[in-house]
Amino acid sequence: MPPLDPLTVALVLLAAAAIYLVRARKRHSAPLPPGPSALPLIGNLWHVPLRHPWLAFTDWANTYGDVVHLHGLGLSIVLLNSVPAVTELLDRRATVYSHRPVFPMVGQMMALDSSMPLMDYGPAWRFHRKLVRAALAPEAVRKYRPLQEQLAVLMAQLFLVRPAEFDDHIRLCAFPSSHCAVGTSADATADDEETMDMISRSTVPGAYLVDFFPQMKRLPRWLPFTGFFAKGDAGRAMIARLVTKPFLAVKAQMASPLPLSFCAPAAGSAVPSVTRDLLEDAARDGRAQDDFETQVKWAAGALYGAGGETTYTTVLVFVALMALHPAQQARVHAELDRVVGADRLPALADRGRLPYLEAAINEAMRWHPALYVPFPSPLPLLWWGNADGLFGGRPLSIARRTAADDVYDGKFIPAGTLVLPNVWALSRDAHGAPSDAFAPERFLDAAGTGAGATDPSSYAFGFGRRICPGKYLAENSVFIMIATLLACFDFAPPADRPLELRFATGLVRYFALIPSKFSAMGADVVGGGSYPQPYECRITPRSEARAKLLEHAAALCEV
Numbered sequence: 004m005p006p007l008d009p010l011t012v013a014l015v016l017l018a019a020a021a022i023y024l025v026r027a028r029k030r031h032s033a034p035l036p037p038g039p040s041a042l043p044l045i046g047n048l049w050h051v052p053l054r055h056p057w058l059a060f061t062d063w064a065n066t067y068g069d070v071v072h073l074h075g076l077g078l079s080i081v082l083l084n085s086v087p088a089v090t091e092l093l094d095r096r097a098t099v100y101s102h103r104p105v106f107p108m109v110g111q112m113m114a115l116d117s118s119m120p121l122m123d124y125g126p127a128w129r130f131h132r133k134l135v136r137a138a139l140a141p142e143a144v145r146k147y148r149p150l151q152e153q154l155a156v157l158m159a160q161l162f163l164v165r166p167a168e169f170d171d172h173i174r175l176c177a178f179p180s181s182h183c184a185v186g187t188s189a190d191a192t193a194d195d196e197e198t199m200d201m202i203s204r205s206t207v208p209g210a211y212l213v214d215f216f217p218q219m220k221r222l223p224r225w226l227p228f229t230g231f232f233a234k235g236d237a238g239r240a241m242i243a244r245l246v247t248k249p250f251l252a253v254k255a256q257m258a259s260p261l262p263l264s265f266c267a268p269a270a271g272s273a274v275p276s277v278t279r280d281l282l283e284d285a286a287r288d289g290r291a292q293d294d295f296e297t298q299v300k301w302a303a304g305a306l307y308g309a310g311g312e313t314t315y316t317t318v319l320v321f322v323a324l325m326a327l328h329p330a331q332q333a334r335v336h337a338e339l340d341r342v343v344g345a346d347r348l349p350a351l352a353d354r355g356r357l358p359y360l361e362a363a364i365n366e367a368m369r370w371h372p373a374l375y376v377p378f379p380s381p382l383p384l385l386w387w388g389n390a391d392g393l394f395g396g397r398p399l400s401i402a403r404r405t406a407a408d409d410v411y412d413g414k415f416i417p418a419g420t421l422v423l424p425n426v427w428a429l430s431r432d433a434h435g436a437p438s439d440a441f442a443p444e445r446f447l448d449a450a451g452t453g454a455g456a457t458d459p460s461s462y463a464f465g466f467g468r469r470i471c472p473g474k475y476l477a478e479n480s481v482f483i484m485i486a487t488l489l490a491c492f493d494f495a496p497p498a499d500r501p502l503e504l505r506f507a508t509g510l511v512r513y514f515a516l517i518p519s520k521f522s523a524m525g526a527d528v529v530g531g532g533s534y535p536q537p538y539e540c541r542i543t544p545r546s547e548a549r550a551k552l553l554e555h556a557a558a559l560c561e562v
Contacts, residue, residue, distance in 0.1 A: 033415040036072035036081060039063070046075025057427040060084065064428055070414060079420040084428040086457055092411060093403065093424065093467040098124075100422055101468050102404040107217040109205035112235030113242055119305040121206065124406070124468075131302040135472045138277040139306070144476045146275045148351045151480050153560040155487040156348060160557035162492060163550060166542040170319065176484055177315035198241040205238065246304035250296075253278040278303040306473055313463050313471075314480045316373035316534040317364065321485050323504045324367055324441050326494040326540050331443060335360050336545070339490050345548065348556055349486035351479055357486065362446035364485055368459035370441055371506065372430045373534065403469075429462045491549050495541040505536045 039050040051073070052059050063071050064084035071082040083089045092100050101124040103110075110116035119135075122128045137143060158176035162169055204210055213219045213231045224232045253276055281299045325332040338359045343349050354361065403422040408415070416422075434456035436442035445456045460478065464471040471477070496502035544550040 033410045033413055036070040036414040036416070037067040038072040038074075039067075041074065044075065046078075047073050048075040048078075057425055060425045061428040061431065064425075070411060070416075072414075072416075079417050081416055081420050081422050083422065083424045086429055086432070086461070088411070089424050089429065089462070089466055092409075092422065093469075096409065097467045099406050099409050100403050102406045104402055104404045104421060105217070106206060107213050107220060108211040108231060108235055109202065109238065112213070112220065112231075113205065113238035115202065115206075115242055117301050118242075118246070119302060119472075120469075130298065131305070132468070132472070134281055134299065134302040135277055135306060138280050139472045139474075139476060141475045144479060147476060148479065150275075150562065151483050152348075152350055152487075153562045154480075155483045156553065156556045157560055157562060158484060159487045159491050159553055162488065162542055163544065163553060167539075169322065169540065169542060170537055173318050173322075173484070174315055177318065177480065178311040195245060198245045201238055201241060246300055249276075250278055250300040250303065253282070257282065276303070277306060311473075311477070312534070313368075313373045314477050314484070316371070317368050317463075317481050318484050318488075319535050320371050320504075321364065321367040322488065322494055322540060323502060323535060323538060324363075324370065325489070326496050326502050327504070328441055329495070331363060331441065332489070332494065335363055335489050339486065343486075343490060345546075346552075348552065349483065349490050351483050353486070354482055358447065359443060360486060360489070361482070362443040364481060365446045365456075365459050366441060366443040368463050369430045369432070369456065370439075371535075372426050372459065372463055424462070424466060426462050429457070430459065432457045491544060491553050493541075493543050493545055495543075497539045497541060500539075502538060502540060504538055506534065 039047040041047040042049060050059070060071070060082050061084065063082070069083065069085035069088040071084065073080040073082065083092065103116075103121055103123050105111070106116065106121060110121050115121045116123070119128060119131045122131065154176050158172050161172040161175075165172075211231050211234070212228065213235075219229070219231070222229055257279065278299060281303065282296070285295050285299070325335070338357055339349065342356045343353055349357075405416055405418050405420045405422060408418050410416070431438040434445045436445050460474065464474040464477070544553075
């Protein structure tokens with residue numbers, strides 16, 4: 004029998020695939036969720052605007068409903084535009100909706116799929132979550148309160164000394180407390196920032212050609228268009244250093260005969276951290292050392308900077324909102340004066356007695372959430388080679404993948420679908436006041452205590468079983484940073500012009516003033532979320548006595 008012509012083989016395979024797909028679709032009587040009109044090959048992705056797509060997604064919710072289906076280029080994508088849809092699918096049906104897409108470059112070639120954020124849902128992921136969940140529970144993070152309070156004081160003192168650089172001061176304070184939680188110092192290096200920037204860009208599906216054509220991993224390295232191999236090798240080494248460095252630092256601290264400062268005054272101890280707690284538990288339980296230490300290293304390394312982007316964005320937005328809304332700022336000042344007084348600075352123990360401040364923080368997180376959903380450009384090959392990858396510069400929130408076929412509200416969601424919660428739509432929960440207004444009262448009931456609109460922490464830190472494990476640590480940081488600033492300062496627009504608040508998208512530069520060839524490039528850059536561009540603000544101490552109180556408190560800090 005003569006060999007088959009390659010074209011014939013290809014046609015037979017295509018026909019078989021088409022028959023399979025048709026039969027698979029016929030097994031499900033439920034229709035796909037609605038969405039915009041489609042074209043051949045690119046489906047309905049061409050409807051997605053290249054700038055601010057989340058606004059279009061929110062408009063589509065009014066036309067197509069809470070669940071919108073998009074397809075093309077071999078992708079099946081579902082957008083979730085309401086709290087009920089997100090709660091039902093990502094929370095209650097977590098076994099189907101907690102999986103990750105495959106990331107050929109950053110996940111497989113750079114080995115970041117060993118880390119909890121990119122690890123697929125399964126036994127290994129559940130083990131990692133178990134390791135860190137107890138260590139970062141609400142009661143467990145109380146041990147970090149002294150550090151967070153002192154960092155807030157030092158940040159406020161920088162506001163006093165160099166008020167024009169307040170953006171940098173907020174950035175410096177937003178991340179070190181979470182770094183301490185995994186055992187690192189407050190100091191960071193250019194290598195750390197470069198690695199985090201690289202990870203942020205690489206976790207966008209399609210950032211590299213190999214993400215679009217995974218079979219390219221099998222090509223010989225000497226062929227053209229295989230430069231991704233070298234990038235994969237470099238990224239793998241960078242990630243290994245980032246994960247290993249804090250782990251080895253904690254082990255060295257635990258073995259050191261010398262006393263340490265602030266967090267761990269005892270010799271042979273270490274800064275309070277998830278890494279330290281887990282290693283001490285393992286030593287007490289007699290667990291197998293090498294394998295367990297590897298698990299601890301990756302589980303704790305996944306927390307590097309956890310919650311920092313949300314902390315930075317929320318505090319920076321809050322300062323601007325206070326300057327733009329003097330009546331609400333006066334009410335925050337009055338509550339702080341009544342509860343805290345003028346003789347001391349706020350503490351995290353005051354949090355439960357400051358309901359209006361808590362409501363104002365919630366409203367800032369709702370008014371401009373830090374995270375949005377990414378989306379692929381309708382013409383991805385035109386963007387290949389761009390630093391923004393195939394997602395055309397969309398802000399990043401790592402997608403979910405459905406592990407099995409599912410039906411929601413009478414609509415069929417196929418296995419392998421990318422599921423993207425539209426955080427912007429979730430945050431438009433008006434609850435009385437217009438959604439674009441800054442109205443802390445929407446989070447208060449008639450008695451002035453917490454109630455009302457959807458808690459923004461339900462979408463600011465992720466969803467379901469994949470919620471950010473640093474959530475409680477970040478919430479404490481946000482509160483004490485804002486409370487300390489409002490206790491000490493008045494905020495107002497510049498004297499000679501209005502305060503203009505504009506937003507960029509991308510990775511927050513959380514190691515200030517460190518040059519990086521991967522640094523964010525301005526508006527519409529792929530990264531961790533959306534944050535204010537630099538703005539000018541008048542910052543003045545509320546009184547000379549409060550300025551002296553702040554200076555005295557800063558002099559006592561041991562960080």
